[in-house]
Amino acid sequence: GAVVSQHPSWVICKSGTSVKIECRSLDFQATTMFWYRQFPKQSLMLMATSNEGSKATYEQGVEKDKFLINHASLTLSTLTVTSAHPEDSSFYICSASPLRYNEQFFGPGTRLTVL
Amino acid sequence: AQSVSQHNHHVILSEAASLELGCNYSYGGTVNLFWYVQYPGQHLQLLLKYFSGDPLVKGIKGFEAEFIKSKFSFNLRKPSVQWSDTAEYFCAVNAGTDKLIFGTGTRLQVFP
Numbered sequence: 014g015a016v017v018s019q020h021p022s023w024v025i026c027k028s029g030t031s032v033k034i035e036c037r038s039l040d041f042q043a044t045t046m047f048w049y050r051q052f053p054k055q056s057l058m059l060m061a062t063s064n065e066g067s068k069a070t071y072e073q074g075v076e077k078d079k080f081l082i083n084h085a086s087l088t089l090s091t092l093t094v095t096s097a098h099p100e101d102s103s104f105y106i107c108s109a110s111p112l113r114y115n116e117q118f119f120g121p122g123t124r125l126t127v128l
Numbered sequence: 129a130q131s132v133s134q135h136n137h138h139v140i141l142s143e144a145a146s147l148e149l150g151c152n153y154s155y156g157g158t159v160n161l162f163w164y165v166q167y168p169g170q171h172l173q174l175l176l177k178y179f180s181g182d183p184l185v186k187g188i189k190g191f192e193a194e195f196i197k198s199k200f201s202f203n204l205r206k207p208s209v210q211w212s213d214t215a216e217y218f219c220a221v222n223a224g225t226d227k228l229i230f231g232t233g234t235r236l237q238v239f240p
Binding site (some may be wrong): 106 | 229
């Protein structure tokens with residue numbers, strides 16, 4: 014149990030385009046979902062926390078107009094990278110938590126490459 | 129601000145050697161502590177967690193960790209590593225919120 018999927022697993026796009034990444038909890042309802050960014054050989058940096066039906070809470074330094082997060086249901090959250098640029102290339106990982114303050118279950122990540 | 133430090137960035141061991149990876153955090157209140165593992169090409173998996181109770185926590189695959197409150201530490205240990213333990217290991221803390229703060233990770237390489 015507690016499986017989290019992400020789609021797509023990798024994406025290549027041109028600079029200036031927008032990319033949407035989906036995160037789904039397959040066998041549980043996620044009251045909270047998290048989006049992280051991981052640079053090569055570095056740790057996970059939390060970008061934002063989203064609760065179903067409410068606006069996401071972004072970490073300091075994360076542009077909310079650039080990284081749009083929608084958590085429309087208890088099993089789906091989406092991250093849209095708007096007007097992507099090469100510096101947005103990274104590994105984006107989502108996680109989902111069935112209860113607040115409980116553990117998080119991680120998705121497999123999405124590799125974004127912006128040309 | 130809360131932070132998590134992992135002192136060992138890269139550890140190289142032979143099979144059957146003992147392992148200890150350090151993790152220290154900065155937060156004075158109640159914490160929940162986690163160790164995650166990321167095998168090559170795979171997603172993060174939970175090795176073990178500490179919420180309360182016995183400070184010596186046993187996890188999967190023979191790993192254990194000890195919470196020492198006075199030292200703000202949660203070191204990961206395994207008495208005898210295997211080649212299949214080659215992976216990236218992350219310590220994480222949440223303290224009073226639902227956010228996880230991750231350490232920088234330790235890359236473990238185990239040679240046969």
